[in-house]
Amino acid sequence: MGLFSFLRTSGFEEGIARAKEENGILLDVRTEEEFSEGHIRGAINIPLDRLAETELAKNKKLFVYCHSGARSGRAVAYLQSQGYQAENIGGIGGYRGEKIR
DSSP, X not given: OOTTGGGSOOHHHHHHHHHHHTTOEEEEOSOHHHHHHOBOTTOEEOOXXXXXXXXXXTTSOEEEXXXXXXXXXXXXXXXXXXXXXXXXXXXXXXXXXXXXX
């Protein structure tokens, strides 16, 4: 860890930026309760356990997050197996930027 490493953005923040740049979809796979406690502006909430019953646009890349990155990893594996372009951007747990409630 370098002296100025605190100036670097996290992979999570980079994922948010790429979602905006690429006109992608920010997908939060946490529970509805977790989502209501704070989420990224513009994100849609589809809890992991409801993902299989939901249709999403396949023409847009999905940038998937959860609390720590574990559920979003499982979600991305599932989504990719269904033909979606999906990327795990990790967890919101350590994110200190703006959250919408």
